[in-house]
Amino acid sequence: MRRQGLVLHPIGRVCGNAIQIHKRWAKGLAGIEGFSHVIVFFWLHKAGKPRMRIHPRGLKELPRIGFLATRTPHRPNPVGMTVVKLRGRRGARLLVEGLDAWDGTPVLDVKPYTKKESVKKFKIPAWVRRLDSLESDPLRRYGS
Numbered sequence: 001m002r003r004q005g006l007v008l009h010p011i012g013r014v015c016g017n018a019i020q021i022h023k024r025w026a027k028g029l030a031g032i033e034g035f036s037h038v039i040v041f042f043w044l045h046k047a048g049k050p051r052m053r054i055h056p057r058g059l060k061e062l063p064r065i066g067f068l069a070t071r072t073p074h075r076p077n078p079v080g081m082t083v084v085k086l087r088g089r090r091g092a093r094l095l096v097e098g099l100d101a102w103d104g105t106p107v108l109d110v111k112p113y114t115k116k117e118s119v120k121k122f123k124i125p126a127w128v129r130r131l132d133s134l135e136s137d138p139l140r141r142y143g144s
């Protein structure tokens with residue numbers, strides 16, 4: 001994976017509801033089972049080209065905003081970051097819940113989630129609340 005002179009080497013891949021860490025790095029997982037959540041960084045390898053301004057999730061009823069103000073996978077460096085629940089570990093396999101990455105997605109890093117990452121008071125624009133309510137509507141289907 002080479003972008004602008006940077007070389008990234010995945011440490012594993014998404015495999016269903018699990019992350020399979022390469023044998024080479026497996027011993028580095030020792031102790032991770034003590035955490036309830038981990039932060040997963042991954043490479044959205046099937047993402048398309050970024051467009052400067054987009055409707056989040058392609059929804060015309062939401063405002064058109066800069067891609068950097070959204071979580072779209074289509075970005076210059078398609079890095080994904082998700083906090084997931086750690087269900088357990090089977091050797092080099094982490095069983096996780098809530099990972100929004102497709103099967104085969106290269107995993108760049110895994111870090112334990114600690115209270116340093118949690119923000120108690122934060123602000124979001126109104127369109128995010130609107131998107132949350134649209135996405136919880138079971139009658140609607142979305143792309144990415």
Ligand SMILES: C[S@@+](CC[C@H](N)C(=O)[O-])C[C@H]1O[C@@H](n2cnc3c(N)ncnc32)[C@H](O)[C@@H]1O
Pocket residue numbers: 043044045046047071072073079080081082100101102105106143144
């Ligand atoms: C919107 S991105 C957000 C990822 C992460 N939660 C973040 O905020 O960085 C997640 C979406 O990207 C799409 N996706 C998942 N794996 C992908 C991959 N390997 N390449 C391209 N798109 C992917 C899926 O539609 C998924 O719902």
